[in-house]
Amino acid sequence: MEAYTVIKKIHMNCPLCDTIHEVEERKRLAAVTIKGEAVTYEERFYFCANGDGEEHEFESGSMTNENLLHARNAYRIKHGLLTxxxxxxxxxxxxxxxxxxxxxxxxxxxxxxxxxxxxxxxxxxxxxxxxxxxxxxxxxxxxxxxxxxxxxxxxxxxxxxxxxxxxSYGKEFLTRQALEGEYANFEELSDSNGFVRLDIDKIEAVISYFAERVSNLFKVKLMKMLWYADALSYKNRGRAMTGLVYRHEPMGALPVGHYSLMNLEKLNVQEELSYSYEPMLHIYPCEQADYSVISEWEKEILEKVIEKFKSFKAKEIVDYMHEEKAYKETDAGSVIPFCLAQEIREF
Structure with a gap:
């Protein structure tokens, strides 16, 4: 995997050329075998332009430990285990x-x-x-x-x-139980949930993350942005992000249990009247949001979705989603399989 991103440049005593000079701290996707299974994870390393021959890369001890942790967590996520x-x-x-x-x-x-x-x-x-x-x-x-x-x-x-x-357990427990109950038939890892079990903590964090960066975020637009985040995650990494399952509905992709979802305790949702005096659900950032559950590569995906759709009105994002192969090739009311996310249009 050749592609990499430069994180920063720093002056340090380089162990490859034994001089103090500027080296690049980089990151890239790397593959490793854990328990006989190949997993992809984000690897950090240093690059020295002065290295001899083909030796240009090195890691600090803490960097090696962090890379190993990222690799193990990639395996955990792949198998639905806690990181x-x-x-x-x-x-x-x-x-x-x-x-x-x-x-x-x-x-x-x-x-x-x-x-x-x-x-x-x-x-x-x-x-x-x-x-x-x-x-x-x-x-x-x-x-x-x-x-x-x-x-x-x-x-x-x-x-x-x-x-x-x-x-503080009562209300949160009941709302979570309601959503989890609607996912009783989707507990197994499959193409329907993008090979990720329902992760309510991550759903709450992702929604608040969107709300912090997108003004006037209402339910219709949010539902499509969630699908695009999961679909783009699946396309790039082979698994979705939230564990939500989406159905083909007239307004585009809509998560199973979307009514229960909007009642989650750690969401800041306000009912407001539109210009036509119809009630609309306005999503605001939540002070209780725990963004630590969102990995760096997941944040990169969320930022791509935000950049693409932040200025879209609800009808515009619905019309855009209607043109996706994943929507066109599924029947009304049926689950949209994540395998079709491989055909998602480029951002």
Missing amino acids: SGEIVAIRENYGLSQVDLAKLLGWGEATISRYESKAIQEEAYDTMLRLMKDNPLQALEFLKKNGDKFPDLKRLEIRSRIVEKLD
């Missing part, structure tokens, strides 16, 4: 150390440390982490089961933190 960053977020959400979270789940003390830096978790372990991520009631159950692993004061401290999460 290392998502595991960190679960732990930090409850204010737990790596050892505390491992004990709470009944695992060895070093297990979480390994999952956040080196090892890829098995699916059974991933399921337990997801239970805790989405449901503080489940975290409380884990504490009841494994509370004897903590000193009394520590156990009470952890319980207090979990109870704090329960206070």
